[in-house]
Structures are given as C-alpha cells and as structure tokens.
Amino acid sequence: MIEGLDALEREGLASLATAGDAEALERWRIEFVGGSGRVKQALGALKDVPKPDKPGYGKRANEVKQSLDAAFEERRAHLAATGRRAAGPLVDTTLPGIVPGVGRSHIITRVRNELCAVFARMGFEVAQGPELEDDEHNFVKLNIPDSHPAREPTDNFYVEERGDASRPRMLRSQTSTVQIRVLEQAISEGWGPPVKVVSPGRVYRPDTVDATHSFMFHQIEGLYVAPRVTMVELKTTLFRFARVYFGPDAEVRLRPSFFPFTEPSAEFDMKIRLRPDQPARWVELGGCGMVDPAVFRGVGLDPEQWTGFAFGFGIERIAMGKYAIPDIRMLYENDLRFLTQL
Ligand code: DAH
Numbered sequence: 037m038i039e040g041l042d043a044l045e046r047e048g049l050a051s052l053a054t055a056g057d058a059e060a061l062e063r064w065r066i067e068f069v070g071g072s073g074r075v076k077q078a079l080g081a082l083k084d085v086p087k088p089d090k091p092g093y094g095k096r097a098n099e100v101k102q103s104l105d106a107a108f109e110e111r112r113a114h115l116a117a118t119g120r121r122a123a124g125p126l127v128d129t130t131l132p133g134i135v136p137g138v139g140r141s142h143i144i145t146r147v148r149n150e151l152c153a154v155f156a157r158m159g160f161e162v163a164q165g166p167e168l169e170d171d172e173h174n175f176v177k178l179n180i181p182d183s184h185p186a187r188e189p190t191d192n193f194y195v196e197e198r199g200d201a202s203r204p205r206m207l208r209s210q211t212s213t214v215q216i217r218v219l220e221q222a223i224s225e226g227w228g229p230p231v232k233v234v235s236p237g238r239v240y241r242p243d244t245v246d247a248t249h250s251f252m253f254h255q256i257e258g259l260y261v262a263p264r265v266t267m268v269e270l271k272t273t274l275f276r277f278a279r280v281y282f283g284p285d286a287e288v289r290l291r292p293s294f295f296p297f298t299e300p301s302a303e304f305d306m307k308i309r310l311r312p313d314q315p316a317r318w319v320e321l322g323g324c325g326m327v328d329p330a331v332f333r334g335v336g337l338d339p340e341q342w343t344g345f346a347f348g349f350g351i352e353r354i355a356m357g358k359y360a361i362p363d364i365r366m367l368y369e370n371d372l373r374f375l376t377q378l
Contacts, residue, residue: 037085038096044078045100052104052111061112068104075101143378144254144367147355148236151256154280155234158273160258163233165214167240168195170203173213178297179330193240207240211257212297212348215327218259219335229342230262236351247363254351255322261337261344267300267326270345274304274324282306282358289318298325298346308357319357322349 048068055061069075078097085093141149152162165173171194174180175187185191186209193207214235222228236256243249260269271290278286287307295301304324309316324347329339352364359378361367366374 037081037089037093041078041093041096041100044074045103048074048100048104049107052107055111056115058115061108061115065108069101069108075104142370143355143359143375144351146378147358148254148256148351150281151351151354152234152236154277155256155258157280158276160232160234160260163214163218163235165208165211165217165235165237167208167238168205169208169213170205172203173216174206174208174210176203177216177331177334178212179328179334180296184296191242193242209241210239210348211235211237211255212346214257215259215297215331215346216335219261219337223336228261229337229344230260232260232262234258245365247365250352250364250368253364255348256351258324258347259327259344260346261327261342263341263343265326265343265345267345270324270326270347273345274347278306281354287316290324293323293325295323295325297328297331298323299328301325304347304349306357310356310360310362312360319353321353321357322347324348 048064051068052064055064065073067073075097079101082090082094082097152160156162171187174192175184176182180186192209194204195206196204214233214237218231218233218235219229222231234256235258236254238252239255240252243251245251258273260273274290275288278288289305290302291305293301293303302324304321305318306321307316308319310319324345327344327346332339332342352367355361355367356364
C-alpha cells in the first residue's frame with residue numbers, strides 16, 4: 037500500500053508541472069489536494085490498513101500530503117509571478133510611451149536664486165533669518181520707535197500680545213530684520229564685521245490683495261558693513277546689479293527718501309514695461325541707504341568705526357519687471373498654463 041502512496045506523489049508532482057494557467061492549477065487542486073481529492077482518500081484508507089502497517093502508512097501518507105501541498109503553493113506563486121493568466125502579452129509594446137512630466141522651480145524661487153547668484157559674484161554671502169520674529173528685531177533695533185505708525189496692530193501680523201517681560205512676536209514685515217540678526221551673530225561668534233550678506237525670504241503685511249499687493253511676498257535684503265563704506269559703493273552695487281540682471285539698457289535711478297534705519301535713504305526705481313501695449317514706467321523696486329548710526333549702537337558697534345549700506349527689494353517686483361508679469365496674483369495661483377511659460 038505504501039507503493040500506492042509513492043505513485044500518488046510521483047503522479048501528482050508530474051501533473052502539477054504541466055498546469056500552465058490558473059484553471060489547470062485549480063483542476064489539479066481539486067483532483068489531488070482538495071476536500072475529496074486523492075490525498076484525502078489515501079489518508080482515509082488508513083483505517084483499512086492492517087494494524088502492524090498503520091504507523092508506516094500513516095507517516096508516509098502525511099509526507100505525501102505535505103509534499104503536494106507545498107508543491108502546489110510553489111506552483112501557484114510561480115504562475116502568479118510570471119503572469120501567465122491569459123494568452124498573449126499584457127502590454128502593447130507598439131503604443132507610444134507616456135512621457136513623464138518634468139517639474140521645475142517656481143518662478144519666484146528661480147528669480148531668488150538668480151539674485152543670490154548675481155550678488156554672490158559681487159562678494160555677498162547668503163544669510164537666513166526667521167519668519168516668526170519678535171518686534172525687537174522687526175522694529176526696535178531698526179530704530180523704529182514704539183510710537184511709529186508702521187507698528188500699528190492693523191499693519192502687522194502680531195501673533196502675541198505684548199507681555200510684561202517679552203516683546204510680542206509677529207510675522208516679520210520686512211527682511212531688514214536679518215540685518216540685525218546677522219550683525220548680532222557675527223559679533224557673538226566673532227567672525228565679523230565686516231559682513232557682506234544678502235538675505236532673501238518671505239515677509240507678511242495685512243494688505244488688501246490687488247494687482248500689485250499681497251499679504252505675503254518676498255524681499256531680498258542686502259547689508260554691507262565695513263570701515264569707510266561710501267554711498268558711491270551703494271550706488272555702484274545697485275546699478276551694476278540692475279545691468280547684470282536686466283541687461284545693459286536697464287534704466288534705474290535713486291530717489292531721496294526716508295527709512296528709520298538708514299541715513300541718508302533712497303528709493304531704487306527702475307523703468308519697467310509690464311504689458312507690451314503700455315509704455316515703460318518707473319517702478320519702485322525697494323529702498324536703500326547708509327546704515328544709520330543708531331542701528332550700529334543698538335547691536336553694540338561703534339558708529340565712529342563702522343559704516344555700511346543696506347538695501348531691500350521686492351522679489352515679486354523684480355520678477356514682474358523681468359518677465360513682464362502684469363499682476364502679482366499670477367505668481368501665487370499656480371496655474372500651470374502660466375507657470376510653464378516662464
Ligand atoms: N525694509 C524696507 C521695506 O520693507 C525696505 C528697505 C529700505 C530696506 C531701506 C533696506 C533699506 O535695507 O536700507 O520697505
């Protein structure tokens with residue numbers, strides 16, 4: 037009777053090897069290892085085996101069952117992996133392929149990187165500062181006193197009430213904060229001044245959104261501090277930047293102005309054509325000036341020893357000027373029909 041078990045195993049394995057698809061496999065399963073299949077019958081026949089042969093027969097019958105069960109699982113996995121379920125290939129290799137979409141940086145990111153690269157060639161390093169600031173860095177140390185109208189709660193995104201011991205925190209309204217942070221860091225870490233940095237980043241103001249305003253936008257701040265810095269260097273730096281970035285015909289001008297943290301101060305304008313059907317007109321790109329002595333004193337530097345210039349430009353304005361974008365909102369809507377043109 038044991039020979040019958042050996043034969044069953046041989047036949048089962050041989051037949052399994054020819055099961056080439058899911059249906060054949062299922063037919064095999066029912067015949068051999070199913071609930072009333074041949075293995076089951078062989079196990080059931082144990083009761084008719086003469087008593088002395090029972091242990092040997094039982095052992096061998098179990099081996100055959102395990103051997104065929106395992107072979108079945110292996111065959112099933114193999115067929116699943118090789119995917120031979122239906123006739124013919126599943127993939128039509130004659131169809132044109134799907135071209136994967138290739139992403140790119142947003143135009144603001146690209147302009148920001150380009151600006152940093154132009155200033156890097158003029159010796160400026162890139163610095164970063166936090167967007168969540170305290171009013172000490174956003175105002176006090178920039179020589180903007182408590183009484184100044186720019187500090188009104190309606191003109192800023194304060195996130196805290198003023199505490200007794202602490203200055204209230206806010207979303208920074210200008211990247212000029214980084215002037216103070218860089219000077220403080222340079223002094224405490226002992227590597228400067230001199231410092232020569234640009235710092236791009238987001239700023240926040242509760243402005244009503246229109247074609248030229250947004251509650252969040254980007255600025256790039258510049259700061260150069262060294263002995264005997266002159267306004268000529270400021271003007272040279274800015275005019276050179278404009279001609280490198282916008283081309284040799286860029287029309288730029290400085291216009292006298294006022295900022296609490298620079299003296300003298302100026303506004304930096306450029307002639308820009310935002311629409312092809314309109315004449316170019318003067319657009320203010322940002323402010324600049326010579327670092328006010330009060331700023332130096334505020335960080336513990338001697339204004340007799342240190343001088344410097346600073347500037348802060350709107351990155352959106354620069355991008356709009358460079359790419360003739362008529363409405364700032366186009367920069368934030370993330371409409372791919374717009375973005376992929378740039
Ligand atoms: N922080 C000013 C603003 O947001 C711009 C500015 C003016 C920055 C003069 C400067 C500067 O560094 O010197 O309006």
